[in-house]
Amino acid sequence: MADMQKLLKLLGELDDQLVSCMRCGMCQAVCPIYGQTGREADVARGKIALLEGLAKELVKDPAGVQDKVTRCLLCGSCAANCPSGVKALDIFLKARTILTGYMGLSKVKQAIFRGMLTKPKLFNKLLGVAGMFQGLFTTPVNDIIGSSCSKFLAPVLGDRHLMLLAKTPLHSEVPSLDTPAGKSGLKVAFFPGCLADKIFPRVGHAVLKVLKHHGVGVYMPEGQACCGIPALSSGDRESYDKLVRANLEVFAKGNFDYLVTPCATCTSTMKKIWPMMAEGMSKAEQETIKALSAKIMDVNAFVVDKLGLTAPQAAEGAQTVTVHDPCHLKKSLGVSAQPRTVLSMNTGCKIVEMNASDACCGCGGSFTLQHADISAKIGKQKRDNIAATGAKVVATGCPACMLQISDMLSRSGDRIAVKHPMEIYAESL
Amino acid sequence: MNDALLKDFQALVGKENVMESEADTFSYAYDAAVLDPVVPGLVVRPTTREELGKVVKLCNDNALPITVRGSGTNLSGGTIPSKGGVVILTNALNKIIEINEADLYAVVEPGVITAKFAAEVAARGLFYPPDPGSQAVSTLGGNVAENAGGLRGLKYGVTKDYVMGVNFFDVDGEIVKSGSRTVKCVTGLNLAGLMVGSEGTLGVFETITLKLTPPPLAAKALMAIFDDVNKASETVAAIIAAKIVPATLEFMDNFTIRTVEDFAHAGLPVDAQALLLIEVDGHPGQVADEAEKVEAICKKLGATRIQVAKDAAERNKVWEARRAALSALARVSPTTVLEDATVPRSKIPAMMHALSGIASKYKLTIGTFGHAGDGNLHPTILTDRRNTEEWHRVEAAIDEIFEVALGLGGTLSGEHGIGLAKSKYMEKETSRATILYSRRLKKALDPKGILNPGKIIGE
Ligand SMILES: Cc1cc2nc3c(=O)[nH]c(=O)nc-3n(C[C@H](O)[C@H](O)[C@H](O)COP(=O)(O)OP(=O)(O)OC[C@H]3O[C@@H](n4cnc5c(N)ncnc54)[C@H](O)[C@@H]3O)c2cc1C
Ligand code: SF4
Ligand code: SF4
Numbered sequence: 001m002a003d004m005q006k007l008l009k010l011l012g013e014l015d016d017q018l019v020s021c022m023r024c025g026m027c028q029a030v031c032p033i034y035g036q037t038g039r040e041a042d043v044a045r046g047k048i049a050l051l052e053g054l055a056k057e058l059v060k061d062p063a064g065v066q067d068k069v070t071r072c073l074l075c076g077s078c079a080a081n082c083p084s085g086v087k088a089l090d091i092f093l094k095a096r097t098i099l100t101g102y103m104g105l106s107k108v109k110q111a112i113f114r115g116m117l118t119k120p121k122l123f124n125k126l127l128g129v130a131g132m133f134q135g136l137f138t139t140p141v142n143d144i145i146g147s148s149c150s151k152f153l154a155p156v157l158g159d160r161h162l163m164l165l166a167k168t169p170l171h172s173e174v175p176s177l178d179t180p181a182g183k184s185g186l187k188v189a190f191f192p193g194c195l196a197d198k199i200f201p202r203v204g205h206a207v208l209k210v211l212k213h214h215g216v217g218v219y220m221p222e223g224q225a226c227c228g229i230p231a232l233s234s235g236d237r238e239s240y241d242k243l244v245r246a247n248l249e250v251f252a253k254g255n256f257d258y259l260v261t262p263c264a265t266c267t268s269t270m271k272k273i274w275p276m277m278a279e280g281m282s283k284a285e286q287e288t289i290k291a292l293s294a295k296i297m298d299v300n301a302f303v304v305d306k307l308g309l310t311a312p313q314a315a316e317g318a319q320t321v322t323v324h325d326p327c328h329l330k331k332s333l334g335v336s337a338q339p340r341t342v343l344s345m346n347t348g349c350k351i352v353e354m355n356a357s358d359a360c361c362g363c364g365g366s367f368t369l370q371h372a373d374i375s376a377k378i379g380k381q382k383r384d385n386i387a388a389t390g391a392k393v394v395a396t397g398c399p400a401c402m403l404q405i406s407d408m409l410s411r412s413g414d415r416i417a418v419k420h421p422m423e424i425y426a427e428s429l
Numbered sequence: 430m431n432d433a434l435l436k437d438f439q440a441l442v443g444k445e446n447v448m449e450s451e452a453d454t455f456s457y458a459y460d461a462a463v464l465d466p467v468v469p470g471l472v473v474r475p476t477t478r479e480e481l482g483k484v485v486k487l488c489n490d491n492a493l494p495i496t497v498r499g500s501g502t503n504l505s506g507g508t509i510p511s512k513g514g515v516v517i518l519t520n521a522l523n524k525i526i527e528i529n530e531a532d533l534y535a536v537v538e539p540g541v542i543t544a545k546f547a548a549e550v551a552a553r554g555l556f557y558p559p560d561p562g563s564q565a566v567s568t569l570g571g572n573v574a575e576n577a578g579g580l581r582g583l584k585y586g587v588t589k590d591y592v593m594g595v596n597f598f599d600v601d602g603e604i605v606k607s608g609s610r611t612v613k614c615v616t617g618l619n620l621a622g623l624m625v626g627s628e629g630t631l632g633v634f635e636t637i638t639l640k641l642t643p644p645p646l647a648a649k650a651l652m653a654i655f656d657d658v659n660k661a662s663e664t665v666a667a668i669i670a671a672k673i674v675p676a677t678l679e680f681m682d683n684f685t686i687r688t689v690e691d692f693a694h695a696g697l698p699v700d701a702q703a704l705l706l707i708e709v710d711g712h713p714g715q716v717a718d719e720a721e722k723v724e725a726i727c728k729k730l731g732a733t734r735i736q737v738a739k740d741a742a743e744r745n746k747v748w749e750a751r752r753a754a755l756s757a758l759a760r761v762s763p764t765t766v767l768e769d770a771t772v773p774r775s776k777i778p779a780m781m782h783a784l785s786g787i788a789s790k791y792k793l794t795i796g797t798f799g800h801a802g803d804g805n806l807h808p809t810i811l812t813d814r815r816n817t818e819e820w821h822r823v824e825a826a827i828d829e830i831f832e833v834a835l836g837l838g839g840t841l842s843g844e845h846g847i848g849l850a851k852s853k854y855m856e857k858e859t860s861r862a863t864i865l866y867s868r869r870l871k872k873a874l875d876p877k878g879i880l881n882p883g884k885i886i887g888e
Contacts, residue, residue: 015815019763019764019813019814019815020760020763022461022463022764023459023462024461024502024563024759025461025500025501025502025563025566026563026565026566028566029542029544029565029566038474038520038521039448039453039456040456040457040501041452041453041456046456049455049456050452050455050456053458053466058455058466058468059451059452059455060451061450061451061452064450064452065452068452083756083759084756084759084760084765085759085760
């Protein structure tokens with residue numbers, strides 16, 4: 001274990017941010033975890049108080065604080081509603097790296113992040129092999145959603161309904177692209193993100209189809225790495241930096257107007273967290289990150305705001321679609337109208353809004369693995385709101401939300417398809 | 430806490446509802462007041478009212494101090510526990526037991542969230558008026574124990590005006606019943622009245638019976654801008670003198686206006702010295718009539734601009750500016766001290782004058798907004814608690830604010846409660862005899878002194 005003085009010093013550097021919390025408690029109204037547990041240490045106010053307590057040596061147990069701080073979906077609901085403008089997500093991410101630095105990273109996570117995730121080629125290969133064998137251990141359960149369950153993996157995964165690795169990931173079918181701008185006059189770099197590459201390549205294909213339809217040039221380099229958020233949220237700064245650098249390198253070679261992703265989490269990570277966490281990097285890298293992050297856009301926002309898509313008159317199609325607003329899209333980037341515009345481009349659809357469409361689905365990356373019970377309870381509320389609309393399809397602009405929602409719907413035996421808005425639009429082209 | 434006792438608590442409420450780790454207990458060491466944290470020894474979260482009573486008894490049997498906690502949003506230290514004491518959470522006791530549309534009352538558990546209750550009542554076509562700024566998170570138990578007010582206080586009153594009855598546990602965990610479901614009730618002492626504003630020092634609420642009313646059919650909001658604070662307060666007096674009681678009559682000073690404008694870009698004139706936000710409600714005919722009269726009064730008394738909200742969207746805009754006040758101020762500096770001194774309505778200009786004097790005397794930034802109709806202003810001191818020297822000046826300024834408010838015939842707290850923060854000023858406003866009488870009362874009801882010790886009347 002590293003030394004306590006260093007921990008205190010690093011936490012001390014967070015002090016200016018911590019002190020802006022006035023303990024008003026208004027974050028209790030929006031925190032999905034607090035909503036389930038009613039425990040103060042689960043809400044932003046409690047986490048911030050604990051970090052402050054630790055920094056001031058009023059709290060002596062860093063492990064206890066780490067445990068509380070990581071009971072968090074990083075959904076940003078607290079920050080989006082904080083009257084005092086506390087940057088809770090910045091605080092939590094930085095605190096995670098500080099505390100992991102002190103406590104050390106678990107062996108399992110070391111193996112996953114340092115052994116695989118930071119080596120994109122190896123990672124792809126390993127998952128390719130896993131993809132070949134997964135069928136042996138799993139049984140399909142819901143043909144509309146495409147989910148499976150697994151008795152064999154139950155000790156690890158519980159009673160989850162899984163979305164399996166795709167037979168052919170996007171990068172196998174489309175290893176790279178570099179096409180010139182067409183009639184739109186625009187060219188984008190395309191970052192599918194891990195999930196749209198490996199589990200939902202259909203989303204990646206849909207995006208490429210839409211971009212092509214609108215005459216947008218695409219730069220999609222080989223060797224893209226994960227955006228880094230899984231490593232960072234586990235406090236593994238070393239792996240996170242590696243992943244960011246790998247991406248900076250592959251995208252440095254392209255020439256493009258915007259960088260688009262179909263994953264809300266990747267977008268908000270690259271646009272907001274990369275610059276925020278750039279402090280420790282070289283000046284040149286900081287400049288590159290600043291320039292790149294300015295170009296990063298959610299793909300829905302890109303097609304609506306930059307290509308000027310406007311939905312035809314209120315769509316009254318037969319296909320009823322309800323929309324889930326991912327936290328990382330609406331609360332973090334303020335994007336909520338655009339996905340609705342995108343899917344109503346498909347005139348066969350009709351939007352039926354659900355109750356609390358912007359309530360978190362409960363995924364939160366590895367939170368769903370570490371705190372499966374709370375995650376499932378939050379997810380169940382989302383499922384109930386979706387089911388209550390009677391819609392045939394639920395659309396959401398984040399593959400991580402798609403995973404969680406697929407699991408939740410499938411467990412309840414619902415026959416509701418889970419799609420990305422770009423898929424729905426692409427179906428009409 | 431010894432192991433045997435810990436097991437007793439666990440046996441009462443279940444292991445999962447007893448928290449004793451450092452990280453858990455530390456997160457109940459504070460509330461929304463700017464005070465030092467005090468760490469309790471144990472936190473228990475009863476999930477039934479029966480368990481709540483048993484927990485109270487167990488604490489009393491073992492002479493353990495109790496602090497009942499709703500959402501911990503009070504601004505006076507009312508939920509800062511005793512060192513090593515027991516915090517009892519009410520947030521699992523969140524059932525609305527009954528909403529009676531025929532007899533216009535509701536019975537609730539103490540942990541029901543205010544805004545959820547108000548929404549549920551509204552869904553039945555009825556109205557629960559008390560609307561503290563914290564209503565999205567505050568509990569009804571906390572509202573009753575603090576006698577919380579809100580924006581609608583002027584016309585509709587505060588929480589106490591809606592409490593028909595409170596059933597509560599005494600220190601032995603026995604249920605004491607007070608009040609009733611009838612409009613009239615003179616059975617016994619007014620113990621429900623004693624519970625209102627008691628801040629957890631006299632009993633632990635089990636259920637609360639609240640009065641409901643039919644909602645107003647219409648409402649109209651307007652914003653009036655003044656180049657002089659005196660003109661604004663004369664306007665307030667003139668509106669009341671014209672026998673009009675607006676549902677809301679809110680005030681913002683120049684500093685608050687500028688800060689809100691910076692933050693929310695609501696189109697407020699940054700050179701205005703004062704701003705009044707006024708809403709009248711009731712029958713549509715009456716609303717139209719009163720809104721016209723209010724507008725005329727504002728004009729007559731020198732408002733430089735009057736903006737009448739034409740529709741719901743515009744009305745919302747007017748209130749957004751008010752709702753943004755605390756958020757905007759809170760962002761200016763790390764520490765926000767929200768004061769609550771209240772003066773008779775007619776003394777607002779004198780109070781404002783004194784506040785600006787205090788701000789310059791102690792070299793502090795104070796933004797003032799609040800409920801002008803009630804004389805309940807919130808001078809908000811923007812500071813940084815880490816700056817010890819400045820913090821001393823803040824403390825001195827607070828002392829002086831209270832002195833001025835009392836000198837003007839006002840009170841220490843309009844709605845935020847006394848708690849720990851203001852108990853030392855109590856004698857100044859009341860008398861030695863008042864404190865002693867209250868202490869004797871408490872001593873008789875709570876011989877071991879376990880109920881939220883130190884709050885309101887000191888120890
Ligand atoms: C942003 C903000 C805005 C606010 N705006 C207003 C406002 O407009 N008007 C206003 O009046 N206040 C306001 N407040 C103050 C505060 O929200 C109120 O005092 C509220 O009533 C507290 O409710 P709570 O559930 O958080 O109670 P807590 O803070 O948890 O407790 C308050 C007191 O009630 C006692 N208590 C709670 N439950 C019980 C029970 N079951 N039995 C016995 N005692 C009990 C506690 O021991 C404590 O003394 C505001 C606070 C904030 C942070
Ligand atoms: S809402 Fe913001 S300021 Fe208030 S307690 Fe939560 S984090 Fe702190
Ligand atoms: S980020 Fe989400 S889960 Fe985490 S504390 Fe904030 S609201 Fe709660």
